Amino acid sequence: MGGIGDDSRTARIASTRAFFAPRAAGWEDRFPDDGPRYARALADLEPPVGGTVVDAACGTGRALPALRAAVGPAGTVIGVDLTTEMLAEAARRGRRSVAALLLADAMTLPFATGSLDAVFAAGLLPHLADPVSGLIELARVCRLGGRLALFHPIGRATLARRHGHEPDPEDILSEARIRPALEGTGWHCDLVEDAEDRYLVLAVRVNGGVLARPAGSDG
Numbered sequence: 099m100g101g102i103g104d105d106s107r108t109a110r111i112a113s114t115r116a117f118f119a120p121r122a123a124g125w126e127d128r129f130p131d132d133g134p135r136y137a138r139a140l141a142d143l144e145p146p147v148g149g150t151v152v153d154a155a156c157g158t159g160r161a162l163p164a165l166r167a168a169v170g171p172a173g174t175v176i177g178v179d180l181t182t183e184m185l186a187e188a189a190r191r192g193r194r195s196v197a198a199l200l201l202a203d204a205m206t207l208p209f210a211t212g213s214l215d216a217v218f219a220a221g222l223l224p225h226l227a228d229p230v231s232g233l234i235e236l237a238r239v240c241r242l243g244g245r246l247a248l249f250h251p252i253g254r255a256t257l258a259r260r261h262g263h264e265p266d267p268e269d270i271l272s273e274a275r276i277r278p279a280l281e282g283t284g285w286h287c288d289l290v291e292d293a294e295d296r297y298l299v300l301a302v303r304v305n306g307g308v309l310a311r312p313a314g315s316d317g
Contacts, residue, residue, distance in 0.1 A: 122183035149215030159188030166196035237284030
C-alpha cells in the first residue's frame, strides 16, 4: 500500500509532466541562443573518451550530440527524462542517432551503483521536491572520480529578473547551499559559477557522503 512518500512522488511526476508536455514541441525554438552555452558547459565537464555519460532530465536532448562527440563512438550516451513528449521531440530532432533515450525519474535512476563516468544535469534540481536526495542518487550511480555538471544557460539573477523577483538566498542553487549539499552527499565541489550568461557547478564523486535516500524522502 502506498505511503506519503509515494503520494508525493506521484504528485511531483504529474506536475512536471503537466508543465513540460505541452511545451516540448517548441522548447528549443524558445531559446535559440543557448547552444553555445551548452557546448561550453559540456567542454568544462570533460566527459572521458569511451566513457558512459548520462544527461539527467535531458529534455529535447540539446546536450546529447556534444556528449557523443566527447565520448566518441566507443562511449555510451544516455538521455533520461520524465516526460514522454520531451523524449519524442528529442527523437524527432535526430538525437536517437547519438544517444539512447530513456523514460525514467532522475530520483530513481535505472543504473547500477558506480556505473557512470559523468552526469550532466541542466535545470534538474529546482524541479525536485527533495534536491539533496537527488544529489544522493546522482552520487550513487557515479563511480569514484566521476564528474557532475549542474547547468543552466543563464544565471540565477538573470532568471529571477525574468520572473520579476530577486534570487532567493535559500535556493538550493545558491553557493551557500549547493556547496555543503554536494560535500554532504558524496561530491567534492570544484566550481560554482553564477554569472549573467550561465550557471555552472562542477563536482567530482569522492568517498564519503550519504549514499542512501533517507526514509520518507521524495523518490
